[in-house]
Amino acid sequence: MSDSGRNLPDFKAVQLDFAAHIRNPDLNPAPGDVEARRMKIYADLFFNNIKSFLDSAFPIAAEVVGATRWRQIVRDFVHLHPSESPYFLQISEEFLTFLHQQNYADLPGFLLELCHYEWVELSLDVAAECEQQPPLIANNPADPDFLMGRLAISTLVRALIYQYPVHEIGVSNQPSSPPATPTYLLVYRNADNAVRFLQSNPVTHRLLELLVEQDAATALQTIHSELSAGGRAINTEKFMLQGRQTLAHLYDLGIIQGEITNET
Secondary structure (H helix, E strand, O other): OOOOOOOHHHHHHHHHHHHHHHHOOOOOOOOOOOOHHHHHHHHHHHHHHHHHHHHHHOHHHHHHHOHHHHHHHHHHHHHHOOOOOOOHHHHHHHHHHHHHHHOOOOOOOOHHHHHHHHHHHHHHHOOOOOOOOOOOOOOOOOOOOOOOEEEEEOOOEEEEEEOOOHHHOEOOEOOOOOOOOOEEEEEEEOOOOOEEEEEOOHHHHHHHHHHOOOOHHHHHHHHHHHHHHOOOOOOHHHHHHHHHHHHHHHHHHOOEEEEEOOOO
């Protein structure tokens, strides 16, 4: 009677050789008992599938880096990165982790932020929330007061701050250093399930941050107090009017949601 586990060490060795060759055929020889033609098919399919996905996930980054260097980076990723997720859709997130860890000195300083921005767009596009809650206006008032009601931030919104203006970067626009002021962006998926972005500012970002725990009126009052404490002369009436306008705009885009009334 044969021992069922007798050949396991040899089998594991073949598996490791097979995987190492697929990860980097230039450095690791193929297993000796696998036909070279078949081995090349496996290796090419594996690499090209991953590269194709990364090409579609980071189209601008790939174009900026250039085809030859991008292919080398993808090869490094396949060869060196021990991905922790088995899910195909999380390859782009693993690639971001890899870029952060490698910190390639020859790549543009903005590349990591650009890749993160492109990844956010992809992650929102495939997010599990298939439908946003539609904006609700209680009793449909003709002139809703966005300070009178309960507001919440959509789960399909990402408030981002970058050193570089990542939404403007392309082959013909590659900043050599970050500008003096950071770039504030809101990336969101709208009611039509289309991913969009909105250039924002520090006040709007702070407003969204406060709306997690405060109602709109309290949030605006908090920001007003913070700006005043910082030495800025703020006209209260004008500030609250601008705050209402900002809330209305964010509401129309679906970035914030909730019930609005004119009740006192």
